[in-house]
Amino acid sequence: MPSKFVIFIVFFGLLIVPASTSLGHTVDPExxxxxxxxxxxxxxxxxxxxxxxxxxxxxxxxxxxxxxxxxxxxxxxxxxxxxxxxxxxxxxxxxxxxxxxxxxxxxxxxxxxxxxxxxxxxxxxxxxxxxxxxxxxxxxxxxxxxxxxxxxxxxxxxxxxxxxxxxxxxxxxxxxxxxxxxxxxxxxxxxxxxxxxxxxxxxxxxxxxxxxxxxxxxxxxxxxxxxxxxxxxxxxxxxxxxxxxxxxxxxxxxxxxxxxxxxxxxxxxxxxxxxxxxxxxxxxxxxxxxxxxxxxxxxxxxxxxxxxxxxPSIPVNLPNGVVVTGDLDSVKAHCFYNLTDCDNATVIDFGPVSGEPVLLGGNYNLGGMPLVVPHNTADGYWAGHLVWWGENNIESSLQWxxxxxxxxxxxxxxxxxxxxxxxxxxxxxxxxxxxxxxxxxxxxxxxxxxxxxxxxxxxxxxxxxxxPLLTELLVVMTLVLSTAGLAGGNMAAKRAGSLGILLVLLLLLPTLNLAWVTAVSDEGGDLETSREGFPEEWNDSQVVCFEYPEDLWWDEVGMTIFLDDDEGEIARLQGNNSRTCVGGLSEHQTIQTATVEAAQLAGFEYTWDSQPLGVFVEDIGPAEGGDGDRWWLYWVDGKHGNLAVNLQPITNASVVEWRFL
Known part of the structure; x- marks a missing residue:
């Protein structure tokens, strides 16, 4: 089993080389x-x-x-x-x-x-x-x-x-x-x-x-x-x-x-x-x-x-050694390691700003990091900025x-x-x-x-x-840095790169606490999720499926085994996926609790590693994380997930699909 915080540390490892385009996003400044x-x-x-x-x-x-x-x-x-x-x-x-x-x-x-x-x-x-x-x-x-x-x-x-x-x-x-x-x-x-x-x-x-x-x-x-x-x-x-x-x-x-x-x-x-x-x-x-x-x-x-x-205000961390501070005079982004290709500090806004600047997660149009600055005046207001790396320094644009x-x-x-x-x-x-x-x-x-x-x-x-409110830990993943990890010579570097590609964007937000994005990534790897073939009584319930590769599957290849939370095995379906699906689940708010119950009902041993960033799954049943350089990945309602399982929300009728890849 990997040491605790290994994924926590991997996040930092993917930040040690400055992004060539922006703070984790390609930006068209105009x-x-x-x-x-x-x-x-x-x-x-x-x-x-x-x-x-x-x-x-x-x-x-x-x-x-x-x-x-x-x-x-x-x-x-x-x-x-x-x-x-x-x-x-x-x-x-x-x-x-x-x-x-x-x-x-x-x-x-x-x-x-x-x-x-x-x-x-x-x-x-x-x-x-x-x-x-x-x-x-x-x-x-x-x-x-x-x-x-x-x-x-x-x-x-x-x-x-x-x-x-x-x-x-x-x-x-x-x-x-x-x-x-x-x-x-x-x-x-x-x-x-x-x-x-x-x-x-x-x-x-x-x-x-x-x-x-x-x-x-x-x-x-x-x-x-x-x-x-x-x-x-x-x-x-x-x-x-x-x-x-x-x-x-x-x-x-x-x-x-x-x-x-x-x-x-x-x-x-x-x-x-x-x-x-x-x-x-x-x-x-x-x-x-x-x-x-x-x-x-x-x-x-x-x-x-x-x-x-x-x-001074509460600081905000950006990737690549950049720290945003505010005070009675201005709001600045500091390139703190005296980079040759970046000025020491870039003025983003003017003060007085002495409270809680925040970095928000979510979807926004053409890149940059969404920073909100509270102006503490008698007619105080909030200003929304996008921040990114330019050719020679940090740049920003006032949006609203x-x-x-x-x-x-x-x-x-x-x-x-x-x-x-x-x-x-x-x-x-x-x-x-x-x-x-x-x-x-x-x-x-x-x-x-x-x-x-x-x-x-x-x-x-x-x-x-x-x-989650671990706001002092603010990390943005980029595919460029993850690819660099995959190209590394040792297995630890390759694992870091693999995890980096899966965890594209994670934010820590409310200061202390560092706020993380609670959305499923829409990029790549999505599945066509259908309830076709599922028992009718599962139509309005939560379902968790565990799909195994042929070398670890214990039944007929391509067989789906349906287990109900009350009745045990209720049906089988021959198809293309070798998997066990547990349905009839309810009232679960995150993947973690739903997966724990489903694994117990299926008789699978389920182990995970808990980090300050959240819970990451290691082993489910006979599939042990790292075996053949394969790991458990999940999809929610067809969307490939990139958050820790205890942070990923699900609805009352979600289908969670685990695959060992």
């Missing part, structure tokens, strides 16, 4: 276009500041509010306290509401985190509490209290789910230290910042701190990390062990530095470059973007550093400005994808945009959509799936 979805519905939440991007999970939309009180220092207005709103993404219908009246600050900036496969929304609050809710019903599953001195929990949380050797863990940076919670809210580990340091907006990120880190090595050097208000930089292992701290004031020759954004992995730009830990520090006269590396496994050293303006109907200051980013966008400002005003032909959008008239802000009825629509 025609680069990102179509702006029309406004579909709005809602005045009247519940105080919205300081972090809404979370869009298919048909569910979650908005975090800071609370409103007409009496300064007094109680929250009835029904308008800090908390969470859950809406139907497409109709604006309110599904549920949670009020966290323990918070008294009037703002909440720790982004909500959706946990895939568990129907769970995790939140940190300025009260110091951590809460978990059922996303479908809003039921409070558990609450954990941390020490609050001034601001409680204000940074991003990071769930690490499915790691085979470590319990599922939510990594949290609190005001006084870091801790890990299980998915049922029990404490797994806890560390306190040294010297009574405290943290503010200090989310958890990923960092690589090994000087000898290799893309084909084990996980040595891959750590979780955060910072504090005293210039402290802290890291720990995925299981919570080996907590270490460094003083950035001493390392950078400065004083009174603060870390108010999550650390992130600094990607190499060339084969001779090494990985690093990217951090943004703030001083009294401005900030710095710094690339750190651990020498001799104990001492941090500075590999690169670039000056920034005052009040989004001015909300109700003006207000804003720091929150845009949630969703390039086709379905949700955004809100400090005026507590929410707007949602999507295209009328979106396959998930209901058929309702425009009057019903515009009047949806008055709807308060309950809905039974469950959350299907959404974007």
């Amino acid at each position: 025609n680069a276009a990102w179509e702006f979805p029309p406004l579909q519905w709005t809602k005045d939440l009247e519940s105080g500041y919205v300081s972090t991007a809404p979370v869009v999970v298919e048909e569910m939309l979650f908005v975090k509010v800071g609370g409103r009180s007409d009496s300064p220092g007094g109680p929250w207005d009835d029904g308008k306290g800090p908390g969470i709103y859950a809406f139907n993404t497409y109709t604006g219908e309110q599904i549920w509401r949670y009020e966290h009246t323990q918070s008294r600050s009037g703002f909440e900036i720790s982004p909500p985190v959706f946990v895939y496969g568990f129907d769970m929304l995790i939140n940190g609050w300025t009260s110091g509490n951590i809460t978990a809710h059922n996303t479908s019903t809003g039921e409070l599953l558990w609450m954990y209290e941390t020490e609050r001195i001034s601001w409680g929990v204000t940074g991003k949380l990071m769930p690490v789910i499915g790691e085979p050797n470590v319990q599922d863990t939510i990594h949290i940076s609190t005001e006084t230290g870091v801790l890990g919670l299980s998915l049922n809210g029990t404490l797994l580990f806890q560390h306190t910042f040294p010297d009574n340091a405290t943290g503010y907006r200090n989310g958890v990120g990923l960092a690589i701190l090994s000087e000898n880190f290799s893309i084909f090595s084990s996980t040595s050097g891959l750590l979780l990390a955060t910072g504090d208000e005293s210039g402290g930089f802290h890291s720990w292992e995925i299981d919570g062990s080996n907590f270490s701290s460094w003083d950035l004031n001493s390392i950078l020759g400065a004083s009174e530095l603060k870390m108010r954004t999550p650390p992130f992995i600094m990607y190499p730009s060339h084969q001779n470059d090494t990985f690093g830990a990217g951090v943004i520090v703030q001083g009294s006269e401005g900030g710095e973007l710094v690339n750190l590396q651990l020498n001799n496994e104990s001492n941090l050293s500075v590999k690169n550093r670039v000056s920034l303006g005052i009040a 400005d989004w001015h909300p109907q109700k003006e207000g200051w804003l720091t929150a980013g845009v949630g969703g994808t390039t086709e379905v966008m949700a955004a809100a400002n400090d005026a507590s005003w929410l707007e949602v945009r999507y295209f009328d032909d979106d396959p998930n959008a209901p058929s309702i008239d425009s009057d019903e959509q515009q009047n949806s802000e008055n709807q308060e009825t309950k809905s039974n629509n469950p959350t299907v799936t959404g974007l």
Whole structure:
């Protein structure tokens, strides 16, 4: 079995050579276009500041509010306290509401985190509490209290789910230290910042701190990390062990530095470059973007550093060592390894931008990376840019400005994808945009959509799936780099190239969290999927098929064996595919859970490898991944899939086809 994180590391390996055309996309600069979805519905939440991007999970939309009180220092207005709103993404219908009246600050900036496969929304609050809710019903599953001195929990949380050797863990940076919670809210580990340091907006990120880190090595050097208000930089292992701290004031020759954004992995730009830990520090006269590396496994050293303006925003990672930062003056894309064919920094937009710039996943016309920048002014707005590599530097094109109907200051980013966008400002005003032909959008008239802000009825629509929130890890795969991997001389390089072709685009999005695209790739390898020959009783159910090559098939070649979830084998069909199909399944939201049940019913041993990027299948029945350089691949309703199985959504009548190729 491959070592844990092998696919996680492969992603990085495919980024070490700059793309020859763009940041993962071929671009025609004269025609680069990102179509702006029309406004579909709005809602005045009247519940105080919205300081972090809404979370869009298919048909569910979650908005975090800071609370409103007409009496300064007094109680929250009835029904308008800090908390969470859950809406139907497409109709604006309110599904549920949670009020966290323990918070008294009037703002909440720790982004909500959706946990895939568990129907769970995790939140940190300025009260110091951590809460978990059922996303479908809003039921409070558990609450954990941390020490609050001034601001409680204000940074991003990071769930690490499915790691085979470590319990599922939510990594949290609190005001006084870091801790890990299980998915049922029990404490797994806890560390306190040294010297009574405290943290503010200090989310958890990923960092690589090994000087000898290799893309084909084990996980040595891959750590979780955060910072504090005293210039402290802290890291720990995925299981919570080996907590270490460094003083950035001493390392950078400065004083009174603060870390108010999550650390992130600094990607190499060339084969001779090494990985690093990217951090943004703030001083009294401005900030710095710094690339750190651990020498001799104990001492941090500075590999690169670039000056920034005052009040730096949360950074955004692009492929090939490019980092986007914002401050009160400008938004810049930094080529951080001083490439000969790229200027050190390219101005994308002008400030003030001090909140959540975001990179959105989805489909857009002619290439580039879709970046949304929140302008924090009294009449704040969001600006959509496409960013790509030009001949000699990074180039960008402003595509649209989004001015909300109700003006207000804003720091929150845009949630969703390039086709379905949700955004809100400090005026507590929410707007949602999507295209009328979106396959998930209901058929309702425009009057019903515009009047949806008055709807308060309950809905039974469950959350299907959404974007994972490992936003500090942002990776874009390109076929050029994958082909280079296939041409490598050793088997590890060939495997990296094969995986790269399958995983063309994966994005980490909400900062901490890194948001990944939840769509099936439409490129190449699609199948003609038909239910012809399937038992009639399976017409409205989920079906999972396992197709084997002739050398591993145990029955007559070309035979399909039909197994029902209640009755066992119910039919056989002679054809061209040697496979076992399990039908009558229901209520599965992702491929992972559907495949697990189907494999159990078929009597197949099913093993997988869990990475921070998700779950990847290794063995099903007699077919073991890597045998004859063959691997399990999947299709959903005829579309070739490229996401981790626990991130790939399915409908209530999807056909999932596994093939060992």
